[in-house]
Amino acid sequence: MGREKYLGEFEFLVIAALLRLGKNAYGVSVRSEIKKRTGRQVSFGAVYTTLDRLESKSLVRSRSGEATPSRGGRPKKHFEVTARGVDAMKRTLESVQSMVDGIDTAWNLP
Amino acid sequence: MNPVCPSRIQRRLMWLISPRHLRNELLGDMEEEFHGIASRVSPAAASRWYRRQLVRSAGPLLGQRLRACRPELVTLGAFLGYWAFYCCELMAMRALAAVSQSGIDSTFVARNLLLVLGIEVLALAAAGIAIGLVVGLAKSARHVQALATVALTATFVVPTMINTFRYPDAVPIELRIAFALLAFPLIATGAALGRRFSNR
Numbered sequence: 001m002g003r004e005k006y007l008g009e010f011e012f013l014v015i016a017a018l019l020r021l022g023k024n025a026y027g028v029s030v031r032s033e034i035k036k037r038t039g040r041q042v043s044f045g046a047v048y049t050t051l052d053r054l055e056s057k058s059l060v061r062s063r064s065g066e067a068t069p070s071r072g073g074r075p076k077k078h079f080e081v082t083a084r085g086v087d088a089m090k091r092t093l094e095s096v097q098s099m100v101d102g103i104d105t106a107w108n109l110p
Numbered sequence: 111m112n113p114v115c116p117s118r119i120q121r122r123l124m125w126l127i128s129p130r131h132l133r134n135e136l137l138g139d140m141e142e143e144f145h146g147i148a149s150r151v152s153p154a155a156a157s158r159w160y161r162r163q164l165v166r167s168a169g170p171l172l173g174q175r176l177r178a179c180r181p182e183l184v185t186l187g188a189f190l191g192y193w194a195f196y197c198c199e200l201m202a203m204r205a206l207a208a209v210s211q212s213g214i215d216s217t218f219v220a221r222n223l224l225l226v227l228g229i230e231v232l233a234l235a236a237a238g239i240a241i242g243l244v245v246g247l248a249k250s251a252r253h254v255q256a257l258a259t260v261a262l263t264a265t266f267v268v269p270t271m272i273n274t275f276r277y278p279d280a281v282p283i284e285l286r287i288a289f290a291l292l293a294f295p296l297i298a299t300g301a302a303l304g305r306r307f308s309n310r
Contacts, residue, residue, distance in 0.1 A: 027139035044140055045167025048132050049174045067138070070145045072115075074138025 007059075007092040013038065014050045015089050018060060018081045026065065026076045027051070051079055059085035114153060116144050116160045124164055127171045129178065176243060227289060234293055237262055238300020245305055259301050262293045 007015060017033040018025045025033075031047050034040055054060045065076030081089070116124075121137065128136050140163060148156035241258045267290045 027135065028142055029142075031139075038243050043166035043170065044136055044143075044162055045127075045170040047162075049170040052129075052132060052174065069143075070142050071138035072141040074134045074141065076138065077132075079136035 005072060005088055005091055006095065010042075010046065010050055011054060011059075012089065012092055013040075014047065014054065015059065015081055015085055018079055019086075019089070023080055024078055025080070026078050030079070054085065055079075057084075059088055061066075069071050114145065114148050116141065117157065120157075120160050120164055124167070127164075127168055127175070129171065129175050158179070189301075230289070231296065232297045234262075234266065235300040238297035239304035240300075241297070242304025244300035245301070259297050260293070262297050266290070266293045 013034055014030060017030045021029050022035055027044060027047055030051070031042055031044060034042055034047075039066075051060060051062070055062055060079050060081050062077050062079050065075050065078045067075040115121075124137060124140065140160065144160050147159050179212045238259070240298060241262065245258065270290055270293075271287075
């Protein structure tokens, strides 16, 4: 099985945020969704480099959006998870789940 | 400065560190968030937020720009940079030798000697970081990093010792030997740091 079919931890968070946000997800909403759900303060640089890497692996796709005055006239870039991205997410989640299953007793040891 | 806009310097820096194909969207997102904070909290808080984002985004964005570079060009740049520093050091050694032979102020000589050694430390650490970055970005094996570290140490130690014997009055020989012995750990540490950065 190819190494690229599993996601890194931050890649996993970004894809989960994209799935939650739907078709109109973009940098600001992805960052705020991660912050809201995990409490992690992530930089725009980290979000964009991760989205760019995921796009180069064909796990997400992007399209240009509208430009508004509050953005200094610059366009948005909307991101959407591809079918390959969903597969990679499921596979990663399953592998994490199988590693975590049955570990509760070990954590509860004094 | 417009109170509801990020400062021109901050925007310019962000523009410089962003990869070209992400620049517009990234700056647009940051500006949108900036305006949100400025209206919810205060323009000063928004400015602080922008500054923090700039600092925290620098690592990932510069890393990505480096990854997009051709590794051989980064390597060439690192070695050319190192040799540029080395030539400066050589000229400084000649000047120091001339000064010490003419019996001028020893404090002046000592101060400049420290400056020369400081520049060498910076040059070696920078070259080491460049090695680590290139090895990490090119996903080369660790032995490539070790070989590059040894090669760079040799190119530093051999000419340095030649300079030491050519200009014995410039720098005490014990100091030069001690410094040459420090070269390897300095380069190796730089390489380890560079590799770690490239893996982020």
